Amino acid sequence: QVQLVQSGAEVKKPGASVKVSCKASGYWFTNHAMHWVRQAPGQRLEWLGRINAGNGDTKSSQKFQGRVTITWDTSANTVFMELSSLTSEDTAIYYCARDPFLAAAGNSWFDPWGQGTLVTVSS
Amino acid sequence: SYELAQPPSVSVSPGQTARITCSGDNLGKKYVCWYQQKPGQSPVLVIYQNNQRPSGIPERFSGSNSGDTATLTISGTQTMDEADYYCQAWDSSLYVFGTGTKVTVL
Numbered sequence: 001q002v003q004l005v006q007s008g009a010e011v012k013k014p015g016a017s018v019k020v021s022c023k024a025s026g027y028w029f030t031n032h033a034m035h036w037v038r039q040a041p042g043q044r045l046e047w048l049g050r051i052n053a054g055n056g057d058t059k060s061s062q063k064f065q066g067r068v069t070i071t072w073d074t075s076a077n078t079v080f081m082e083l084s085s086l087t088s089e090d091t092a093i094y095y096c097a098r099d100p101f102l103a104a105a106g107n108s109w110f111d112p113w114g115q116g117t118l119v120t121v122s123s
Numbered sequence: 124s125y126e127l128a129q130p131p132s133v134s135v136s137p138g139q140t141a142r143i144t145c146s147g148d149n150l151g152k153k154y155v156c157w158y159q160q161k162p163g164q165s166p167v168l169v170i171y172q173n174n175q176r177p178s179g180i181p182e183r184f185s186g187s188n189s190g191d192t193a194t195l196t197i198s199g200t201q202t203m204d205e206a207d208y209y210c211q212a213w214d215s216s217l218y219v220f221g222t223g224t225k226v227t228v229l
Binding site: 046097108110112113 | 153154156158165166167168171172177209211213216217218219221222223
């Protein structure tokens with residue numbers, strides 16, 4: 001079955017960067033886009049960006065442009081999300097989620113989701 | 124930026140019907156998805172493309188979308204359906220989530 005397994009919890013200081021990984025299994029990795037979504041404590045879900053796992057093309061939310069970098073390693077079926085210049089407002093659970101299509105668009109959805117990675121930013 | 128508004132909470136008795144709304148400008152012209160999230164768990168897709176149900180999701184979950192409002196309907200609500208529900212749509216190359224609705228079954 002399709003499974004997304006994320007890396008473990010991280011604690012970072014303000015100003016630092018964090019890199020979260022998402023290892024996929026159970027499907028042809030390069031046939032689907034992968035998204036990153038976060039959820040701050042008690043808040044709604046928030047989309048950060050996505051990567052086309054076929055060609056590495058990325059797109060991110062304007063809110064995070066310049067701070068978020070999404071990359072992939074096809075040999076390891078793994079997608080990475082790096083967020084820089086962290087502040088306390090970046091404390092959240094970060095999720096990866098698969099797109100049903102390679103070229104994510106308006107008719108896409110997110111299924112399944114990884115188990116989530118808690119990133120805590122604290123001095 | 125595009126906004127999706129949901130009621131903060133909905134209460135329903137077991138076996139009754141719960142309706143959760145999601146409002147946005149011209150939302151009926153977009154595809155809407157719905158996710159269920161239980162405490163401490165990752166979101167789970169329950170409806171995609173307005174009214175399509177993924178395999179494994181019970182038939183009591185259904186969706187509609189028209190005008191400015193999308194609706195998730197849970198017929199014959201069960202205690203296991205108690206969770207937060209989020210709608211999601213795509214606007215200007217950005218994926219937007221609703222404010223979330225807590226469904227309480229009592």
